[in-house]
Amino acid sequence: MAMTTETTGRWMRDPVLTVEHLTMRFGGLVAINDLSFEVGRGDITALIGPNGAGKTTVFNCVTGFYKPTEGRIALRRGTGIGQDEVVALTRTGAQSRKVSGGEVFLLERMSDFRITEVAGVARTFQNIRLFGGMTVFENLLVAQHNKLMAASGFTVGGLLGLPGYRRAKEAAQDRAVDWLKRTALLHRADDPAADLSYGDQRRLEIARAMCTDPVLLCLDEPAAGLNPRESAELNTLLRSLRDDFGVSILLIEHDMGVVMEISDHVVVLDYGTKISDGTAHAVRNDPRVIAAYLGVDDEEVEAVEAKLDQGDIDGAVATAGLPGGAGA
Numbered sequence: 600m601a602m603t604t605e606t607t608g609r610w611m612r613d614p615v616l617t618v619e620h621l622t623m624r625f626g627g628l629v630a631i632n633d634l635s636f637e638v639g640r641g642d643i644t645a646l647i648g649p650n651g652a653g654k655t656t657v658f659n660c661v662t663g664f665y666k667p668t669e670g671r672i673a674l675r676r677g678t679g680i681g682q683d684e685v686v687a688l689t690r691t692g693a694q695s696r697k698v699s700g701g702e703v704f705l706l707e708r709m710s711d712f713r714i715t716e717v718a719g720v721a722r723t724f725q726n727i728r729l730f731g732g733m734t735v736f737e738n739l740l741v742a743q744h745n746k747l748m749a750a751s752g753f754t755v756g757g758l759l760g761l762p763g764y765r766r767a768k769e770a771a772q773d774r775a776v777d778w779l780k781r782t783a784l785l786h787r788a789d790d791p792a793a794d795l796s797y798g799d800q801r802r803l804e805i806a807r808a809m810c811t812d813p814v815l816l817c818l819d820e821p822a823a824g825l826n827p828r829e830s831a832e833l834n835t836l837l838r839s840l841r842d843d844f845g846v847s848i849l850l851i852e853h854d855m856g857v858v859m860e861i862s863d864h865v866v867v868l869d870y871g872t873k874i875s876d877g878t879a880h881a882v883r884n885d886p887r888v889i890a891a892y893l894g895v896d897d898e899e900v901e902a903v904e905a906k907l908d909q910g911d912i913d914g915a916v917a918t919a920g921l922p923g924g925a926g927a
């Protein structure tokens with residue numbers, strides 16, 4: 600059956616991340632099966648799919664928590680870097696390569712630490728992972744610890760005396776204050792992170808990730824547990840990260856309201872396989888996606904797919920038991 604795949608989006612013209620033929624097996628279980636997709640530079644890209652579809656596994660492969668069984672995950676910092684540069688880097692066996700216009704990284708060859716520090720990929724987790732006993736401000740300084748240690752020359756003398764370290768420390772503090780303002784948390788700066796409301800903790804996690812100056816920000820269910828007001832604030836924050844900072848965002852999200860409202864591009868997984876890929880509008884009108892989300896039983900899925908194979912979209916939607924036009 601033909602899958603909805605648009606070929607004109609920014610993700611095709613200027614990808615910051617290219618995932619090719621990614622497979623992840625856990626013993627006999629194939630969690631991700633030959634998955635390929637792109638994340639456009641400056642886009643908000645949503646990775647969606649039913650529970651157990653493999654979304655978090657994709658995140659874990661991109662951010663180096665898992666080593667993929669197979670596949671290539673290329674990150675391009677800078678613009679105008681062609682696929683030929685990715686191919687050339689693959690041949691060398693190296694992790695990265697400086698090219699005209701920027702640098703290319705093969706994330707499947709890198710440790711999680713280097714993916715964050717060197718390639719510039721930051722992430723948040725499904726379960727909030729802040730230092731609850733530290734203050735809000737301290738959480739943002741800790742995020743910049745590695746930069747500060749590098750500025751100290753990794754010596755106590757450096758920590759005490761080097762002007763470079765002092766400058767780096769001031770810059771880290773300024774950056775922390777800046778992100779507290781942008782996330783409306785400045786008034787909570789000296790409170791323990793654990794005292795914040797759930798919505799504030801989610802924003803603090805994003806502020807912490809942004810303190811590392813990422814090119815790609817991976818957010819695992821940022822709207823989970825948020826009330827409608829907090830969810831609307833999150834949408835505004837994510838749009839501002841994209842529009843004001845040019846950060847590319849890849850998010851996993853179950854809240855379809857958030858996904859449809861802010862995503863430039865949506866990739867849909869089901870049982871570790873991509874079933875749809877396009878704009879939010881195209882994906883939400885794709886009966887195959889609707890069938891997967893409705894959780895229709897196997898017989899019905901086959902009937903829906905048979906209709907789709909015949910090009911009978913209306914018949915497929917009706918067979919899936921959907922009222923009227925899909926996505927209306």
Ligand SMILES: Nc1ncnc2c1ncn2[C@@H]1O[C@H](COP(=O)(O)OP(=O)(O)OP(=O)(O)O)[C@@H](O)[C@H]1O
Pocket residue numbers: 625628630648649650651652653654655656657
């Ligand atoms: N470390 C692991 N060891 C074994 N199986 C795993 C591991 N991590 C994930 N899986 C399995 O891989 C499949 C995909 O899981 P994953 O958590 O990626 O799905 P998901 O789409 O993120 O689900 P959810 O929306 O419920 O978070 C599941 O069957 C899961 O049990």
